[in-house]
Amino acid sequence: MSNQLITKDNYNMEMSLFPECEEEKQVCQNTETQKSNKPKEPNPRKLAPTFKPYNNRQVHMIYDIESLISEHHEARVVDEMVESIPDEKLFSYYVGGGRSPYHPKLMLKIILFGYSQKVYSCRGIAKLTEENIPAMWLTAMQQPDFRTINEFRGGRMKDLMDELFEAMIRKLIEENYISFENYFLDGTKIEANANKYSFVWKRATSKFEEKLKEKIKETLQHIHKLTQSETQPEQLSTDQEQEITEQELIEVAEELEVKVDALTEVIENETDKEIRKEKRQERSQLKKSIKQIREDFIPRMTKYKEQNETFGDRNSYSKTDKDATFMRMKEDHMKNGQLKPGYNVQMGTENQFILYYTIHQRPTDTRCFIPHMEKLADSSLPMPKVVSADAGYGSEENYVYSVGEEKEQRFEFLIPYGSFVQEQTRKYKKDIKNAKNWTYVEEDDCFICPNGMKVTFKKYQNKKNQSGYEQSFKIYECEDCTDCPLKAQCTKAKGNRQVHWNTIFEEMKAKAKAALECEEKTAIYAQRKVEVESVFGHIKGNRSFRRFSLRGLDKVNVEFGIVALAHNILKVAGIRQLLSEKNRTTRKGKGEIRLVFLPCLIF
Structure with missing residues (x-):
C-alpha cells in the first residue's frame, strides 16, 4: 500500500482487503437493479382474510344445558344408574331437622362422575361443578363445597356403599350386561394413604415387650432388697413364672408412695445426721423406682398392649393408617423389594365388569378366598356357577370350601394348585x-x-x-x-x-386337575387373564388409581367401591357407544337418509 493519505473519498477503496469479493458483489447489485427495472404484472384478485364470528363479550343464553351433552356420554349413564335407586333407600340414612342438605342423588352423581374423569380429590370434584358442563347438568347448576363432598364420601357413603353397589350390579344383570355364570377372581395390592416409613413390626414389639418384662422383674427384685427388713405386700412378689400386670404395677407404685411418706416423717423427726442421711438415700431410691414405674413401665406396657391389639393376626401396620399392612408392591422403583403400606383388593369380574370386591389386610391371596366368597354369599347378589382363579388360591382349605361340607358343591372351581404346571x-x-x-x-x-x-x-x-x-x-x-x-x-x-x-x-x-383338563372349562379358564387382569390394568394404568385417598378399612372400602362403580359406568357407556356406531353404519349402508339436528342459539 502506498503512503497516500486516506481521505473520506478514497476510504472504501483503500480499506478493501478482498477486492475479488467486491467485484462479485458489484455484479450481483447490477443484476438485481436490472430485475427491478422490469415492469410487474398486476395481481388480478386481492383477497382479504375472513374468520368465523367471535365475540366473547356477547351475552350467551343456553336454554337447555342437557343438549350440549352427547347421547352416550358417561354422565348420562351416571344419571340413569343413580336415578334407578329408590329415594327411600337413600333417605333412610338421614335424620330430619336442621339445615336442608344437598340431595343424596346429587352427591352420588357428582362423586361417581368425578371418579370416572380421573378426578379423585374432593377439591377437584368441586371444581368440576364450576367448570365442567356434564357436571353442571348432573348437579342442576348447584355447587357443593369440597368439605361437603368429603363428608358425604367419607361419612354417609360408609353406610350405603354395599347396598348401592349391589343395587347397581342387579341393574346390570337386568339389562343383560352380566349373568354371574363365570366369576373370574384375582387380587391386587393398592398403596394406602400412609407414610411408608411409619411402620410397626410385630416381631420388634414382641422383642421389646420381653425386654420390658425382664426389666420390671429386676426392678421389683431391687425394691424387695431395699425394703427386705419390713413385711412386704403381695404386690411385691418376684415370682419369675408369674407375669405382673399393669394394675399390679400401679398398686406397687401406690404402696411405695406410702413408704416414701412414712420415710419423710421419719426424716423430719430424726435428729441424728447419719440416720437422716441413710433414710434420705433409701427414700431417693424408692422415689426413683416410683418414677420409673409410672413414667416408663406403665406407659410402655399400655403402648405394647395397644400395638398387639392393632396387629391382630397381622405382622405389621402403619402408624399413619393403622388398618394398612406393609406389603410387597409391584411398583418397586428402587428395585430393593421395599414394603409399603397397602390393602389387598380381591375382585371378581365377568365381561370385564366388576361383579364384587372385598378389601383385605392380608398380603397373600390364599387366605382371602374364603372371606371373599363368604361375604359374597351374605350379600343379595347370586352365587356364581364357575369360579376361576390362579394357583395362588389353590389350597386344600379353599378346595374343601368350594366342594362344601356335605359334599354338595357350592360352585365349580377352576383353580390350579401350586405344582400343576410343573x-x-x-x-x-x-x-x-x-x-x-x-x-x-x-x-x-x-x-x-x-x-x-x-x-x-x-x-x-x-x-x-x-x-x-x-x-x-x-x-x-x-x-x-x-x-x-x-x-x-x-x-x-x-x-x-x-x-x-x-x-x-x-x-x-x-x-381340580380333571376340571382344568376339560376342553370346555379350559377355554373358560383361558379368559381369566383377559378378564380380571385387563380390569386391573384399566384401573391402575389407564385410570391412574394406584393409591387410596382415604384412610381406614371402612373408608377404603367406600373409595374402591366408587372406583368399581365408575369402571362399570364407563364400561356401559363404551358398549352403548359401540352399538350406536354399528347401528349408524348399518343404516348408512342401507341407503337410509340420516338427518342431524344441531342446536342453534337465537339472540
Missing part, C-alpha cells in the same frame, strides 16, 4: 424323588420305591396352618435306605425316606 413336564414325571411316580399297593397300603423297597404306613399326623385349618397327613417310611444306591437322588434325610401323604388334598388336586 407336574405336566417330562422332568417331573421322571424324577424318582416324587412319590406320585412310585407304585402304590392299595391292599398293603404302601408305596414301592424305585429301589424296590416297601414304604409302609407308620402313623397319622395333624398340622394346623396360619388360618387355623387342620390338615391330616399319613406318614409312610421306607424299610431300609442304608445301602440304597438311589438315596442321594431320592432324599437328603440322614435316616430312612419318609412320605407325608395328604389324602384329602390329593383328592382335591385330582378334581
